[in-house]
Amino acid sequence: MAELVLVRPLLPRVKRFFIIGGGVALGAVIFATAAIVLLSLFTNRNVSVGLANRSGTPLHNLVISRPGFVQRMGDMDARGGVGFSAKSYRKFEIRVGFEARGQHYELPARIRLAPIGDYHVWLSIDDQMRLSVDAGVL
Numbered sequence: 001m002a003e004l005v006l007v008r009p010l011l012p013r014v015k016r017f018f019i020i021g022g023g024v025a026l027g028a029v030i031f032a033t034a035a036i037v038l039l040s041l042f043t044n045r046n047v048s049v050g051l052a053n054r055s056g057t058p059l060h061n062l063v064i065s066r067p068g069f070v071q072r073m074g075d076m077d078a079r080g081g082v083g084f085s086a087k088s089y090r091k092f093e094i095r096v097g098f099e100a101r102g103q104h105y106e107l108p109a110r111i112r113l114a115p116i117g118d119y120h121v122w123l124s125i126d127d128q129m130r131l132s133v134d135a136g137v138l
Helices: 011-041
Strands: 046-053 059-066 069-076 081-087 091-100 103-112 119-125 131-137
Touching: 046 091, 059 081, 069 081, 091 119, 103 119, 103 131
Parallel strands: 046 119
Antiparallel strands: 046 081, 059 069, 059 091, 091 103, 119 131
C-alpha cells in the first residue's frame, strides 16, 4: 500500500525572501544616496586648521604653505598657536617652515579627507621638532 504525501513547493517562500531582501537593499541604497546628497548640499568643504607649538621653543619666521596658499606668520611663542581656514577636497597637503634653535625646519604633512564635509585639522610641533597631524569632522 502506498501513501500519498503532499509537499508544498518552496518556490513561493524563496520568491518572497528575494523580494523582501531586494526591497531592503534598495531602501538602504536610496537612504545612503540621500544622506550623501544632503551632506554635500549643506557643507562647504572647509578645513579649519590649528597649529600649536608644543616644543617649548619660540619659532621664528614661521611660514605655512599649501598649493595656492602661502601665509607668513612671523614669530610664535614657545607655547603659542595659530589658526586659519582653507578649502580642500580629497588631499590636504601643508608645509610648515620655521627657524628654531639655530636651524631651519621644513615639515610637510599630508592627510586624506572625504570629498564631502567640513573638517578640523590639528597640527602640532613637538619638542623634537616633529609635526603631528590629526583630523576630525566639524
